[in-house]
Amino acid sequence: NPDRRWEMAVTTLADGRRLVRLEDRSSAQAGERMRTDFVANASHELRTPLSALIGFIETLEDANGADEGPIRARFLGIMGTEARRMQHLIDDLMSLSRIEADRFVAPRDAIDLAALARIACAEIEGGGKAGGRIRCTLEAPQAMVHGDRAQLLQLLHNVIGNALKYGRPGSEVAVSVATADGNVIVAVRDEGEGIPAELIPRLTERFYRVDPGRSRSLGGTGLGLAIVKHVVERHRGRLDITSVVGTGTTLTVTLPLALIP
Ligand code: ADP
Numbered sequence: 001n002p003d004r005r006w007e008m009a010v011t012t013l014a015d016g017r018r019l020v021r022l023e024d025r026s027s028a029q030a031g032e033r034m035r036t037d038f039v040a041n042a043s044h045e046l047r048t049p050l051s052a053l054i055g056f057i058e059t060l061e062d063a064n065g066a067d068e069g070p071i072r073a074r075f076l077g078i079m080g081t082e083a084r085r086m087q088h089l090i091d092d093l094m095s096l097s098r099i100e101a102d103r104f105v106a107p108r109d110a111i112d113l114a115a116l117a118r119i120a121c122a123e124i125e126g127g128g129k130a131g132g133r134i135r136c137t138l139e140a141p142q143a144m145v146h147g148d149r150a151q152l153l154q155l156l157h158n159v160i161g162n163a164l165k166y167g168r169p170g171s172e173v174a175v176s177v178a179t180a181d182g183n184v185i186v187a188v189r190d191e192g193e194g195i196p197a198e199l200i201p202r203l204t205e206r207f208y209r210v211d212p213g214r215s216r217s218l219g220g221t222g223l224g225l226a227i228v229k230h231v232v233e234r235h236r237g238r239l240d241i242t243s244v245v246g247t248g249t250t251l252t253v254t255l256p257l258a259l260i261p
Helices: 024-065 069-101 113-126 147-165 197-202 210-215 226-234
Strands: 005-012 017-025 109-112 135-138 144-147 173-180 181-190 237-246 247-255
Touching: 005 069, 024 069, 024 181, 069 226, 109 147, 113 135, 113 144, 113 173, 113 181, 144 147, 144 247, 147 173, 147 181, 147 226, 147 247, 197 237, 226 237, 226 247
Parallel strands: 135 173
Antiparallel strands: 005 017, 109 144, 173 181, 181 247, 237 247
């Protein structure tokens, strides 16, 4: 198989016999390639806004103090947007590496996901970008999990934020929290453009976007669902995405219900 990589080590024993050790290094090599791709992608994503920033700074410097009020204000506006884009990306990169570093530490805090969903919806509405579009239905009065509050709040922000970003303007985003069969089920449904079925498995890859231009113009980093996937894995949960192109998408997170008195 040309995709597999073997490493061979030969040791000569005291009695002259030879010991041959064959090791399958394919997965180590694949891991290494993923890491290199990730660094290359992250560097590219950071360089784009940085180049724009440097370009505008140099243009302003060349103007050498000549007062071009409106142009200056417009350039500063663009520079602010690009700098915030970088900040957002660095925040997401740091979140991702923190969640990965915590991978083997089971989260132990008692978290009520229904209450947390209510907080996330209120925070997003308070941020002023939702325009009253979120409908939050808490079917379970209490939905306790063993969890990491900050990470679960970020998961809710990312998923609800996506539903708003990729939902049709003015359409509703439905957030629900229920319990069933020993699980807490958080579902976020939008009435949006939807995602072709064959692309769904790729959405949680770092920096994968269905439409990169659209994601960037909406302020996306391409890391939101990678963060969601890692948080779900750390909480021993499941992530399901179902979508109908032209109708909308439902993202469901299922986490084990904690029996907390
Ligand atoms: P981004 O920052 O680009 O939104 P994400 O990792 O959160 O990155 O999502 C990856 C991609 O998945 C998005 O660029 C978008 O193409 C697609 N996507 C995510 N959520 C939805 C949704 N609710 N409806 C349609 N497409 C979505």
